Amino acid sequence: MSRDRSPGGTADHHAGFACFVGRPNVGKSTLLNALVGEKIAITSDKPQTTRRAIRGIVTRPDAQLVVVDTPGMHKPRTLLGERLGEVIRGVWSDVDVIGFCVPADEAIGPGDRRIMADLAHDAPRTPVLGIVTKTDKVGPEAIAKQLLALSQVREFADVIPVSAVRGDQVGLLTDLLVAQLPESPRLYPDGEVTDEPVETLIAELVREAALDGVRDELPHSLAVLVSEMMPRERAPGRAPLTDVFATIYVERDSQKSIVLGHKGSRLASVGRRSRVGIEKLLGTQVYLDLHVTVAKEWQRDPKQLRKLGFDG
Numbered sequence: 044m045s046r047d048r049s050p051g052g053t054a055d056h057h058a059g060f061a062c063f064v065g066r067p068n069v070g071k072s073t074l075l076n077a078l079v080g081e082k083i084a085i086t087s088d089k090p091q092t093t094r095r096a097i098r099g100i101v102t103r104p105d106a107q108l109v110v111v112d113t114p115g116m117h118k119p120r121t122l123l124g125e126r127l128g129e130v131i132r133g134v135w136s137d138v139d140v141i142g143f144c145v146p147a148d149e150a151i152g153p154g155d156r157r158i159m160a161d162l163a164h165d166a167p168r169t170p171v172l173g174i175v176t177k178t179d180k181v182g183p184e185a186i187a188k189q190l191l192a193l194s195q196v197r198e199f200a201d202v203i204p205v206s207a208v209r210g211d212q213v214g215l216l217t218d219l220l221v222a223q224l225p226e227s228p229r230l231y232p233d234g235e236v237t238d239e240p241v242e243t244l245i246a247e248l249v250r251e252a253a254l255d256g257v258r259d260e261l262p263h264s265l266a267v268l269v270s271e272m273m274p275r276e277r278a279p280g281r282a283p284l285t286d287v288f289a290t291i292y293v294e295r296d297s298q299k300s301i302v303l304g305h306k307g308s309r310l311a312s313v314g315r316r317s318r319v320g321i322e323k324l325l326g327t328q329v330y331l332d333l334h335v336t337v338a339k340e341w342q343r344d345p346k347q348l349r350k351l352g353f354d355g
């Protein structure tokens with residue numbers, strides 16, 4: 044994931060990404076909520092080009108831990124399942140640390156081993172913490188046995204027992220995760236954990252599609268603004284449709300040509316691809332109107348920046 048390494052961060056501040064993996068029902072979501080609080084949140088950060096579903100952010104004076112979401116692990120049965128698997132594994136190699144969860148009250152089985160094999164294959168260099176969850180359900184002896192069994196399956200950066208329900212060891216787990224993060228200033232503004240307006244998410248989808256394949260030519264000089272969005276009146280019985288009007292801002296004419304492509308063919312494909320995501324997001328059919336505008340030097344113009352939603 045891209046991160047802001049700009050000066051201004053203190054030398055001993057750490058920040059980075061983590062995710063939890065494990066079979067369904069092992070307690071990943073509960074643990075995550077215990078770690079970051081109940082609120083599922085997306086931040087209003089802008090400059091990233093890689094977007095993952097952010098489940099929560101722990102911000103403390105010395106560190107910022109951003110926990111990203113991975114959908115439940117399933118044995119791929121369909122192409123979509125396989126694609127989902129690819130997405131999940133993409134997250135694994137992107138994060139700085141992975142928490143691998145097994146419950147205290149169930150033996151480690153083939154499902155766990157398969158995930159660990161995938162981890163070793165897809166994220167061989169990412170440090171993994173072994174987490175024994177739901178320790179409130181068993182006695183100390185069983186916890187010790189499970190910790191031992193887990194540590195024999197692979198090499199872990201650390202192995203730790205937790206109970207998310209009781210809050211046991213959750214603070215220590217945070218410390219262990221933070222210990223694996225690189226030195227970096229905060230990735231997200233202080234306390235800035237808000238629900239993002241849907242327009243921003245739509246703009247992100249368009250932006251991602253527009254940058255796809257041409258990132259090098261269009262580094263950070265591309266912004267997207269949704270100017271209008273409204274449901275269209277339709278005859279009864281017809282599927283709901285939303286009209287979305289968005290403008291892609293670039294800095295130079297040459298960049299406009301890149302975004303447009305030959306006779307506008309690239310823009311059309313950007314529209315088609317981002318529309319799929321927008322329809323999923325809105326749950327309606329979407330008519331997407333995309334427009335490319337050159338806004339010279341917008342990154343240095345506070346008025347333009349405000350218009351595009353960058354405050355400050």
Ligand SMILES: Nc1nc2c(ncn2[C@@H]2O[C@H](COP(=O)(O)OP(=O)(O)OP(=O)(O)O)[C@@H](O)[C@H]2O)c(=O)[nH]1
Binds near residue numbers: 069073178180208
């Ligand atoms: N006793 C106890 N139960 C827990 C604990 N953590 C989670 N649970 C329960 O275990 C069940 C599954 O928890 P989830 O957090 O949904 O598990 P998950 O791994 O996120 O599940 P998927 O989303 O299916 O992958 C729920 O009924 C939780 O209440 C814990 O620390 N102690």
